[in-house]
Structures are given as structure tokens and as C-alpha cells.
Amino acid sequence: MTIQRICCMGAGYVGGPTMAVIADRCLDVQVTVVDLNEQRIAAWNDADLSRLPVYEPGLDAVVDRARGRNLHFSTDVDGAIADADMVFISVNTPTKARGLGAGQASDLRWVEACARQVAKSARGHTIVVEKSTLPVRTAEAIRTILEAAQAPLAEGEAPRTFAVLSNPEFLAEGTAIRDLETPDRVLIGGEDDSSIDALAGVYGQWVPGERILRTNLWSSELSKLTANAFLAQRISSINSVAALCENTGADVREVARAIGTDSRIGPKFLQSGPGFGGSCFQKDILNLVYLCRHFGLPEVADYWESVVHLNTWQQHRISRLVVQRLFGTVTGKRLAILGFAFKADTNDTREAPAIRIAHDLLEEGAQLAIHDPKVESAQISRDLRQDAEVPDAGTGMTAKTLSGQGAWWAAGSVEQAVAGADAVLILTEWTQYRTLDWKDLSARMRRPAWVFDARAVADPNQVRAAGLTLWRVGDGAQ
Ligand code: UDX
Ligand code: ADP
Numbered sequence: 001m002t003i004q005r006i007c008c009m010g011a012g013y014v015g016g017p018t019m020a021v022i023a024d025r026c027l028d029v030q031v032t033v034v035d036l037n038e039q040r041i042a043a044w045n046d047a048d049l050s051r052l053p054v055y056e057p058g059l060d061a062v063v064d065r066a067r068g069r070n071l072h073f074s075t076d077v078d079g080a081i082a083d084a085d086m087v088f089i090s091v092n093t094p095t096k097a098r099g100l101g102a103g104q105a106s107d108l109r110w111v112e113a114c115a116r117q118v119a120k121s122a123r124g125h126t127i128v129v130e131k132s133t134l135p136v137r138t139a140e141a142i143r144t145i146l147e148a149a150q151a152p153l154a155e156g157e158a159p160r161t162f163a164v165l166s167n168p169e170f171l172a173e174g175t176a177i178r179d180l181e182t183p184d185r186v187l188i189g190g191e192d193d194s195s196i197d198a199l200a201g202v203y204g205q206w207v208p209g210e211r212i213l214r215t216n217l218w219s220s221e222l223s224k225l226t227a228n229a230f231l232a233q234r235i236s237s238i239n240s241v242a243a244l245c246e247n248t249g250a251d252v253r254e255v256a257r258a259i260g261t262d263s264r265i266g267p268k269f270l271q272s273g274p275g276f277g278g279s280c281f282q283k284d285i286l287n288l289v290y291l292c293r294h295f296g297l298p299e300v301a302d303y304w305e306s307v308v309h310l311n312t313w314q315q316h317r318i319s320r321l322v323v324q325r326l327f328g329t330v331t332g333k334r335l336a337i338l339g340f341a342f343k344a345d346t347n348d349t350r351e352a353p354a355i356r357i358a359h360d361l362l363e364e365g366a367q368l369a370i371h372d373p374k375v376e377s378a379q380i381s382r383d384l385r386q387d388a389e390v391p392d393a394g395t396g397m398t399a400k401t402l403s404g405q406g407a408w409w410a411a412g413s414v415e416q417a418v419a420g421a422d423a424v425l426i427l428t429e430w431t432q433y434r435t436l437d438w439k440d441l442s443a444r445m446r447r448p449a450w451v452f453d454a455r456a457v458a459d460p461n462q463v464r465a466a467g468l469t470l471w472r473v474g475d476g477a478q
Pocket of ligand 2: 009010011012013014015034035036037040077090091092093110113114117132279
């Protein structure tokens, strides 16, 4: 079976870039990305490519080449499903906020809604591909819905048949286009060879055959959770060592280099920082924890849960030490936060360490000027669950400063963020923060002034030479 028409449900950080690359590489496949969110679809169709809803280096060029040719963005969900011979489900699956499994299990209501919509609108044979990160055995639930929730056949309509595949996404935000164009591997889990071959045929147009791995459905679903759990575990491991370095005079970067040259360990994912964020790591580990408890493996559940605990601890540790260094109080003090996205080169803030750290500091009554090159003020406001204030142009104070309540506003530049500040916190490793003019920034700050570099991107010599007191994650020499 050769795939000619693909529909992708969900035009988010995964669906958008993935479909753009498929369309770019498979000229004979028509790809339609659908979403219920009209604004999002309008943004994907915006003639101004700088306004795409997802910021991802290289994405604009790919969309520019394929859009209108064989890449389409639409809100006509039913029409796109009816036309498609393959439907990707790439919708959000956040952690459940309430009810059974709250705080751990994934909320599958959007996936279920998709399965029902496919059952209703599909025509003929349709291959349904799970792309969203899902708990193990979701494919079974999808299949049950596909079989049971179909609309009656129109007169003369051929019976509907379905196959379900798992094809987890391994792209990392910020490098999504590169990851999609030259993936380490593509994983396809399924039960019938012809469906697996059909999807492998799509990827095979640009991915070498030996990189396309085939497994059964459950192995594929579990591999995604396990890959993310292993990656997140490395970050918690190095962050735990960073804390020890700070107390023993060691430097976590030297330790990381020393252990990373062991080919069994390898050099990647050993960057200590303010803890991992992003939509996947915490959610996937918590899914794993939930599954382990469900299957009577409490020791295994506790083991993985500790990776998340260490991550949360690292974030609170950083906000605590900021307060401690600033003489035990940040009430009314001006702090500049550089970087709000969960990592560089994305406008995504889901689970960003900056959210928890900023929240802690607001609780302490701090006045935060937040700068990020790609995150919009409205997003920060939603994440902090607090509206932005307007600081007085002369004093830099807000209405809340004197009352001791925490306040924040978005700064248009690093210089604006830093003006009058007692401390600068670097929370995202944006390239522009690596080459800041610390002499100039230092002159704009109130004395004594601190730099808390949670990403270790600033040049320590320049920061110190500018008369600033520096704390760097994992640096025991300070
Ligand atoms: C991750 C997985 O890498 C990807 O395969 C999966 O499909 C989705 O989840 P993503 O969350 O987009 O991707 O980005 P990633 O580069 O993995 O970074 C996740 C978090 O870990 C970020 O907050 C990042 O700053 C942090 N991180 C990463 C570190 O703190 N140190 C490191 O060494 C690497
Ligand atoms: P991800 O990072 O997994 O791509 P996002 O939240 O960025 O997650 O994107 C998921 C998208 O899926 C959202 O734009 C949301 O509107 C869309 N979505 C959710 N349910 C449906 C549905 N039933 N049909 C189409 N799109 C949906």
C-alpha cells in the first residue's frame, strides 16, 4: 500500500514540524494538518512566516517550500480524515489534573476524541498512527473505539477498516528540523506488516532503511517513555552532582567532561542547569510511575519518581539560594530574569524551570523583569497565573513594590531588564546571553549586585571583572 494522503490531527510543536518535513521530503504525498484551534491554523497559514505558531530554527524555510503545494493547514477535520489513507494523532496529552491517576496519568480525552472522530469520518481502509506520547496500551483503546464508534455506512459505501500503529516522536524542540531530517532512528510499532511497510515507505523516502526500527505495538509505546526517562535521569544525575560540586570545590563541567569521555557513558546530556522542562520528560516519567504502581512494582515506581523529585528540588534550590545570597530577602528587590523558555531556540514554556523559580521569587515579594527573545508576555502571564504590572519609568517600581507583593513585567531588552536590578538570573541558554557586555550591564545595576547563572553560559571572568558577584551552577570554586 502506498500512502497518498495523510491527515495529521493536531498542529502543535510535534504535528506541525513533523508534517512539514514529511511534505517537504515526499512530493507525491498530500499532507493536511488539522486543528480545532482556528487561530493556530490561521497562524500556520500566515503569509508572514515569522508569525508561525511554533518557533523552530529552519521551520519557516520548510513550510515556505511545501505550503500550498502538498502541505495544507485546515480546520476541516472531518473532510481531511475522510480523504486520508493515513491519520496521525498528534494532540496534547497533559498529565491529568483531577480524578483517577491525577498528577501522574496522562489525560487521554483529546486522543479519545480523535479516535471517535476518525471512526465517524474515515472512509475505506485507514491507518491510524499514534504520534502523541502515550501510556503503554493506548493503541488498544484507540482500536476498540475505532471498531465500536463508527457511523452507519452510507448506501454503497465500502466497509471501514482500521490498522493502528505507534510511531513515537523523538524530535527535541529547538533542533526539530534537524532531528526530523536526520533522525537517529524512526520507530514503528504495529501488528500487521503491510501497515508498517506503508509508514516505513513514507519515511524511507529520506531515512536510510537500517534506521527504521520495527517492533510490536507495546514495545514501541514503552520505548518512548523509557527513552525520555533515561534522558531525564541523566539530567537529574548531573544536577545532583552539581549540588555536591558546589559544596566540595569541584566543578561539575570538569566532572561531566571526565565521565563523558568514558564511551560507555558518552558526553551528551550532561549539562547541569535549572532542571529539565518541556512537555515530555516529567509527563512521561510520571506515566511510567503510574504504570509501575498499577502493575504492582512500587520499588520501580519510586526509583523513577525520584528523578522528578530531584528535578523539582533543583529548581527550588536555585530560588532558595537567590534569596539567601540577597541577605535573606528579595521583598521589593528588582531581579532580572533572562530566559523563560524551557530551553533555547523554542518559544515553548511548558514545564519551564523559569516558571517554578519565578513563582518562588514572586511569593517572596520580588519584582521581576523577565526577558526572553521568543516568549510572549501573554504566555508568561498564563504560566505565572498573574498579570504583568507596569513599572514606573523613573523609579522602576510597580504599584505592588511597597506592599511587599511580588510583581513581574516583560522587558523588551536585556538592558531594560537589568536596569536598577540587584541580581540577574540566567535561566535559558539563549545564544545572546553568552556574549553579554557585563561591564555595561553592571553599570546599570544597584550595588551590591549578583549574577546567578543557572545555565553556566556567561563568561565568569568577565562577570567578575565587572564587579559582580557570581554564582554558577555546579561551580565549587566560588
Ligand atoms: C525531549 C527528548 O529529547 C525528545 O527525544 C522527545 O521527543 C521529547 O522530549 P525536548 O523536551 O524538546 O525533547 O528537549 P531536550 O533537548 O530533551 O531538553 C529537555 C530539557 O532538559 C530542557 O529543559 C533542557 O534545558 C534540559 N537539559 C537537556 C539539561 O538541563 N541538560 C542537558 O544536558 C540536556
Ligand atoms: P504537542 O507538543 O504534542 O504537539 P501541542 O499542545 O503543541 O502538543 O499541540 C496539540 C494540538 O492538538 C493543539 O493545537 C490542539 O488544539 C490540537 N487538538 C486537540 N484535540 C484535537 C482534535 N480532536 N482535533 C484536532 N486537533 C486537536
